Amino acid sequence: MSNSTNQQILLKSRPVGEPKESDFALVETPIPEPGEGEVLNRTIYLSLDPYMRGRMSDDRESYASPAELGSVMVGGTVSQVVKSNHPQFWAGDFVLGYDGWQAYGVSKGETLRKLDPNQAPISYALGITGMPGMTAYFALLDIGQPQAGETVVVSAASGAVGSVAGQIAKLKGCRVVGVAGNEAKCDYVVKELGFDACINRKTQDLSSALKAACPNRIDVYFDNTAGSILEAVLQQINLGARIPLVGLISQYNAETPPPGPNLMPLLVKRALIKGFLVGDYQHRQAEFVNDVSKWLQEGKLKYKEDVVDGLENAPHAFIGLLQGRNFGKLIVKVSDDPTR
Template sequence: MSDLINKQILLKSRPVGEPKESDFALTETPISQPGEGEVLSRTIYLSLDPYMRGLISAGESYAANVELNSVIVGGTVSQVIQSNHPQFQAGDFVLSGNGWQTYAVAKGETLRKLDPSQAPLSYSLGVLGMPGLTAYAALLDIGQPKAGETVVISAASGAVGAVAGQIAKIKGCRVIGIVGSDDKRDYIVKELGFDVGINRKTQELDAVLKAAAPDGIDIYFDNTAGVILETVLQQINLGARIPLVGLISEYNAISLPHGPNLRPLLIKRALIKGFLVSDYQHRTNEFVSDVAGWLKSGQLKYKEDVVVGLENAPCAFIGLLRGENFGKLVVKVSEDPTVV
């Protein structure tokens, strides 16, 4: 066991604007041994998510910033190598927060055992993990969709938006998705069943949105803020609800952008509420049961964008913030023994 080498990606410097590969450093170090109540595990899949951009910056965030020369945080699916915790044994698969590294030691109470017969292991980082719970809880608890209502989703082909849009369809809503390419527009309409797809880069958003939602917008599931939010606000209905789950348009900004005109929120008595998935962990069991059922029945579809090799995580993460990924972005760090 002592001859195992742990590869880690550290934060070398805090990005200014768009991250650069030089902001990250790949290092190798001997693995640590688990203490009492701890588990040593090997990373199989690493999740890459937009929220990580805020945690590697110098600005205040909702969670602790990554320290310089420290391993970058991130959700992982891992296999237990050695356990000093009674609930885990070697060979178990676990959902963990081991970050950008090939091996990690963690306290057993921070891990959740996974059943590989329920779904592919990597799904626990996406549709059955944090992004899926974000879509599920933000839409159902804040958006409170009702059959016949019109729902608009930004970043609609992404890990969160694609699930939120499909759940809205399951609840009987008319769903409009905003994306950044024709391929993504075709995907959300033809594969996921959205009623309308809008390419924000090639179509005039205000006019197309008015044509797609002639009776106004009841729910805006906001992953981006910025110009899209500003446009949507002009078309919201009385009593509209806006789950604010992401600020993708601002993550690489050097200075804060000008905010939208919030006057329609007052006039339309709309609800806009910030969402942090950590506040909704109590919904996990219900969420996994519902979403796993929808996946099994075919009511919900899921797409992954898999990058192979921990060393490729920085480049993939930079591309994620540019919108280059297509589906939930994960890094395959080591072989998945459940895949034949």
């Protein structure tokens, strides 16, 4: 890649079922020029998140319009400003933006947030202090409303969202049980993050493992996955249980939406399932940033990143994310991080 060349990953075809690398195309294009009020950014980190699978399809209703075929895949980015035509940004600034899967992006200044590399590693803005962390914070506290002494179950427990949700539930005095996809993740969740227990969904029977790990049954289920975990949890909820439905990772690759669990336990236990989207909480970002920054500084929250090198590896890494191959918040290091 020459100094004047941009690398971009385009959505070439809409995946059917599991995405394949051939659904993406890596192209080289000239580095764009920022216009009036715009900023040219060099991407340092690209965030990969399960929601992106939804953007690749156009056959179902989703939060947002699908990515267009032949255009750059969308995604959150942490970048350094190369050239600015916006009064609030200078070359050298670090910014959080939404430039997508490319090495250089041009953004309107208004859409960028400046990052202070002395406060936290700049990549954290894609994870624990960014959208995934805020999802964990508000979905758990607003919908889940965990009370001290209650039992909280978290699926995808070692992931970007689940790892934060479970730690916050511990801070609130709950018994916290994770569900994760392998032993290393379970070990991490219990030994590093301080969950009380973690169930390996690949090797353990969910129902009996939940029963053993939740002797007082389940008051809050932070659901990143839906599918069989939700089904097993519903059989063991307490009266008035709350289930923030944050993701349905188990079915993002499904060609037709699979049936859900039988809902009888909701009636019997007067429980609720409520869908959550972090965008609805933008106006309350300050609460989140205050609490999470403090907890990070006090060492009460731990955070793990899974860093993949090179934009060209983004498709492979993304496919692995939907299979649970990542371990921690998945980000792609697109270019050097001068702060580390």
